[in-house]
Amino acid sequence: MLKLDPNLPDPDGFYAELLAAHEGLTEAESHALNARLVLILANHIGDRAVLAEALTLARETAAGGRR
Amino acid sequence: MVAVRYKTAFQLYPYQRSPDQDLSTPVRHPVVIVGGGPVGMALALDLGLKGIRVVVLDDHEGVGMGSRAICFAKRTLEICDRLGCGQPMVDKGVVWNLGRVFRDTHELYSFNLLPEDGHRRPAFINLQQPHFERFIVERIREVQARGAPIEIRGVNQVIGVEPRGDHVALEIDTPDGPYRAEADWLVACDGARSPVREMLGLGFKGRVFQDNFLIADVRMKADFPTERWFWFDPPFNRGQSVLLHKQPDDIWRIDFQLGWNIDRKAVVEPESVLARVRAMLPDTPVELVWTSVYTFQCCTMERYRHGRVFFAGDAAHQVSPFGARGANSGIQDVDNLAWKLALVLRGQAGEALLDSYDLERRHAAEENILNSTRSTDFITPKTPVSRMFRDAVLDLAERAPFARSLVNTGRLSVPAVLDGSPLNGPDDAALPARTRPGAPAVDAPTERGWLLGLLGDEFRLLCLNTEHPAVTVGGVTAAPVQLSTEGWPHLAERWLGDAPRAVCLIRPDQHVAARWIDPAPGAVAAALARAMGLADAEA
């Protein structure tokens, strides 16, 4: 089951860290970093059912409700 | 006149006038095979060994030049062992286990196919397709001399096919002009462009990939190790991939990805090919043996049986070369079809058995197409975002082992497990999953030699640490092969797991049909009937 309730200690700190990781990168480099990050986290989660739920949620929550 | 579409590497069946051509009434043959590629020839051999009269019609007089397929998988070799031509292939072939993946100029990682021990045959051999085909034809000549009823007619081009209820009428062109013949059963093994499929107006659906690949088979004395090397984005082929693979006789296969918009004539000019090879291997003198440019598609027919006409090999399904699933899956088609056709021709089974060929082999083709499409999507990303993820995987692969499992340069052919086949009988879940009903029998050394050699090409009852009498249904007998696993750990691990004993019903194509730890009386006969397509008999 994908966790939807808060699970991150110090969420503001994590958010700042995420932005800091992208600092100084071009847009293309940032996209590439995100892609690597997705793969790293997906492997860490290692549960296909959870990942499928996460993919669906990400897809369904596109800005403006685009599917 | 019969057009020559390609040069032959070995002239093995020159045109000879057949007495059929002088008769005014067409001769009826039990089985006619159209196409003498690897699939058609292997099928003729398999049927001939079972005593079924078979005629092969091929529009050339030998094996085509150029080594299309080079990787032949373990299951193919095991089937060829059953047909009696596996050994010369393995003797001539090159065995490899180590693969290296490079990006730009540096190595990302290497992998070992880590062949499991306790198998007669290696995971793969590399062998030029013309040799593979030649060994099959040589075996046909050998068994013909001993009376196997196989006839090969070279330069016989099928130009007309007409299904007629209880037979199929054929029109065949030859250097002496056309003649007619009839077949009870026709098997189209006439390749990806299948004229038989065209003539019957049957579709071939799937995806065409917008990419070109240049093959250069070169002869060179290089002391590279016998390994498979794959490059992403090397300096000698920027933005594309390259594959280097060893074949016998100091010949190497180099496969350059070229992209979509190219001048197909210009790239195969020898000077242009040599320039590419020299950029890749500046210090090695090379000689070009064969070049070609190919594009590919992943396609399948909707059904592989149309009444009295069957389709097998590339005629039925086509995959990209990544993963070496073309010829390897075609040989499994043969393995699946030959015994079924033989039982029906002998009147021992009904046509339901023939429908299972379609079901089982389409299941396998779908698996092959899925794998080969995924490899292609990795090697040839279709969109900016798929390229981004592909590159992200490569960026990570050097440091993070998990990413290597995502690098897909071709998932090499493994045989299909026929899960869900209507021919499968009962299972006992306490026994190991890898030898479950539907799976191809897994080889192992035994007290009497290699297991697969003992199973042969008829129904068998593999009895491990137990006994069971032979079982006969409708004139077909499954004879016991009785073995002890005491002192034979591979056999025990692969077939028993933690169970003390087992009885396994094995089909003539060496797939498991059913298995028990202690079969109830009558259970084996019911499973044998089911495996012969007589499912009703089981009730």
Ligand SMILES: Cc1cc2nc3c(=O)[nH]c(=O)nc-3n(C[C@H](O)[C@H](O)[C@H](O)COP(=O)(O)OP(=O)(O)OC[C@H]3O[C@@H](n4cnc5c(N)ncnc54)[C@H](O)[C@@H]3O)c2cc1C
């Ligand atoms: C570049 C490349 C690399 C490959 N590498 C591999 C690999 O490593 N491993 C692998 O397993 N597969 C590989 N393949 C695929 C493999 O070559 C094919 O799957 C295999 O040749 C299919 O065999 P077939 O007998 O079905 O068809 P084919 O080999 O195409 O044979 C068809 C035969 O039918 C004959 N014919 C056609 N029309 C008629 C007619 N009207 N009348 C009579 N005869 C006719 C043809 O002349 C031919 O002899 C590769 C393919 C390519 C292109």
